[in-house]
Amino acid sequence: MTTHNDVLARAHALTPAQKALLPTDADVARYHETGFYKSGRLFTAAEIDTALAASERFYAGETDDEFGAREKLAAMPNRSFVPALGTDYGVKLRKHDFASLLAPGLAALVRHPLLGAVAARLAGDDIRLWHDQLLYKPVQERGVAANVGWHTDRGYWKTCASTDLLTAWIPFHDCDAAMGTITMIDGSLHWPDNTADLNFFSNDLDGLESKFNTGGKPVVKVPVELLKGEVSFHHCLTIHGSGANLSNAPRRSIAVHLQNGANRYEDYTFPDGRKGHHDLDDLVQKNAHGEPDYTDSVFNPLLGVRS
Known part of the structure; x- marks a missing residue:
């Protein structure tokens, strides 16, 4: 089990060059104003x-069960978290939740101490892993x-x-607007609620935009162009999405979802009577009340501490 002191020790072990990459007070203030933050090069090319x-091996069906998650992932209804050799994905977006649990080469990035340290600065709180999503956006064809x-993200x-x-x-490479990089709606985290009617899986960006509840604010779209090794962070209430990949190569990336120390499981019922549920609920241990424990030391390890 990773303790607070363990993570604190790792934070102190960051090199001077890594510490120089942590957000400044001005960066943190800007993040809370706009809802997003673009880092410097947190990761080396290697x-x-x-x-x-590791993602190539994952797509080829070569997985590792280092975290003991394979059986639980494979048993989840209507899910295919574990890819099979020869899977034909076609010309569509690929999204594999929890990929790092089956690929150590991805886990090293997802659980990197510098990533946790940056997130802790932005959130002003301790940081635990929530989960991750391996993403592949093909070149637009036909x-x-x-x-x-x-x-x-809060909507889910x-x-x-x-x-x-x-x-x-x-992203696993330089990523610009032509490649369909992530695009933020500036300041949208401060708008009225937008967690119900938007949809990650819809191609209809204009139709979704017509549903924005802006509270009278202008819609300002900011494509976040990144060099290899740079990272884009965003708040869970920030509206974001991305357009087509018009480059000549697939857009490869991983989204690392992170929870602040104050987060816990909370019972939720949708207006139509459905009970709220997240796939993570079927992975983690239960707490003393029989509820999903989002501080599970295996699946939700502590990655960063408030400094």
């Missing part, structure tokens, strides 16, 4: 290349776009007591 190679629809995390979770998006 670290990113290792993750990319007019078929693999957009990521406008959405908030209704069982979280905290509304201050955040996500680190890490």
